[in-house]
Amino acid sequence: MKKYIYLFISILVFTACTDGFEEMNIDPNRPVTxxxxxxxxxxxxxxxxxxxxDNNIFTMLNWVQYNGSLGYRDQTYDFDWNTDQTYNNVALTLNNFELLRKQAIEDNHENYEAIAMIMKAWVFANFTEMNGDIPYSEAxxxxxxxxxxxxxxxxSIYRDIILKLKEANEKIxxxxxxxxxxxxxxxxxxxxxxxxxxxxNSLRARLYLRMSEVDETTAKEGLEEIFQNPDMYPVLMENADNVGVKFIGESSSSNTNVFVQQTNSGTLRSVSSxxxxxxxxxxxxxxxILLNATQQSIDSVNAGKWSEYEYVGAPPAVKSPFNSxxxxxxxxxxxxxxxxxxxxVDxxxxxxxxxIRAEAAAKGFNVEGNASDFYYQGIEASMKKWGVSDQSLIDQYLSEPFVIFDANTGVEQIINQRYIDQFHQALNTFAMIRRSGYPKLKFVSIGFANENGYPDRVPYAFNMRGNPNYRDVESQVVKNLWGKMWFAKETTVNLEQVYQDPIVYKFSDN
Incomplete structure (x- = not known):
């Protein structure tokens, strides 16, 4: 990323006194590179x-039903909103990672080159999972x-991203x-x-599993290659390995996580039923840890009026303008x-x-272990990640009938637990739901196009639709929110079509 200063000067005036001119006019506070x-x-x-x-990108937290709606909206999914800001930010950042990659090659710095490749792969994966077909090879x-x-x-994008991740692993x-x-x-x-x-390698495993419904052979070979060769393809092996971003400075006042800032200022988000x-x-x-009891119940318990705390979710969509x-x-x-x-933020x-490993094993892939063991280990890792430190509570939960692994329903159980663990990883969960159909979601009102069901995609940005080549993919899109996504074998997610009032749960602890 080079910045050049063009000096429009008279050659006749400065011909005799330009020796060392460039060195003299470099501002040390404004580096050229x-x-x-x-x-x-x-x-x-x-x-x-x-x-x-945690900005609830495109109300995605509502789409995946981590958050819920307090009131009625006729068009729950607005099919033609402007997504240019997100697209522009993604495009600009991808360009900067590409500049980093090129500079790393010039500097013969293979580690910065590999980082740039991995970051580009992660961003492009999110981008194509939002929109479907996108500019990639010529981007x-x-x-x-x-x-x-x-x-x-x-x-083609998925296949190339996987190759790039494998290449980056080898470069590091x-x-x-x-x-x-x-x-x-x-x-x-x-x-x-x-x-x-x-x-x-963990990201590559995620993408292989994402492909498993449409290309099981490639997914099987890729997942087996990774998990059978831990020395060559190491993956995350403990919570200390988790990749997540902290928005923290020297003190709490300098925290820049928008979600934390909004909550601290009183902007609360309801969670879904x-x-x-x-x-x-x-x-x-x-x-x-993930939920607060209702404020009404907290106030009532503190005032000595109630003896139990209530937990109740907001429904994903309400059934009428009179329901709020x-x-x-x-x-x-x-x-x-x-x-x-x-x-x-994970x-x-x-x-x-x-x-991922549990689901792969449940599908019959040889990932050096069985589905139930990875499933239980995944739940325990999730508990500890979220801050559950009492092992007896974890053990008790693992013995619950709902939790005990059943090979007949194993894939659904695994994905349900992954859904809980990925609380507020909206984009990752949105792709998982469309790919698998799990978890089974609650009633959703689409409003203007209810017959189309759960959204398949994020609308293409206006800037993308302005590309003359957009006409090549336009026919794949139905009202901007629907249309076949390659990785999703069944794009129609299982929905409980009948509205249900949320259940009130009561506990003595909070």
């Missing part, structure tokens, strides 16, 4: 703001004169004497190159999350890798 560490930090911060910052080539890149198929030099990465400028892995390897019922029906120890809920009468996101200044975790 940005450092790789500063480029990486800026790009990571930008994309984290766009894809991770980021504006300096080469390609102003309107073609749209590549999601299938974990030797103590290898090329150094500034730990303070690396929000994702703090300069730990072994952790970057684990990130790359879907997640409330999954946690409360089985007395999940994560309940008091007050924020004090529904549960909100738990304070242990919403007000935790030190909580990392990118990919050890628990997710275990659930």
């Amino acid at each position: 940005a450092s790789s560490s500063s480029m990486m930090l800026a790009a990571q911060r930008s994309i984290t703001r766009t894809l991770l910052d 980021l080539k504006g300096t080469e004169g390609i102003l309107y890149p073609k749209f590549d198929s999601q299938e 030099n974990v030797d103590q004497n290898g090329p150094k990465v500034d730990s303070g400028s690396d929000l994702y892995c703090q300069g730990d190159m072994l952790k970057w390897k684990k990130f790359a 879907t997640i409330v019922e999954m946690l409360c029906e089985n007395n999940d120890p994560r309940r008091t 809920f007050e924020i004090k009468k529904v549960s909100t996101v738990g304070d242990d999350i919403a007000l935790d200044y030190h909580r990392p 990118v990919i975790t050890y628990a997710e890798v275990l659930f």
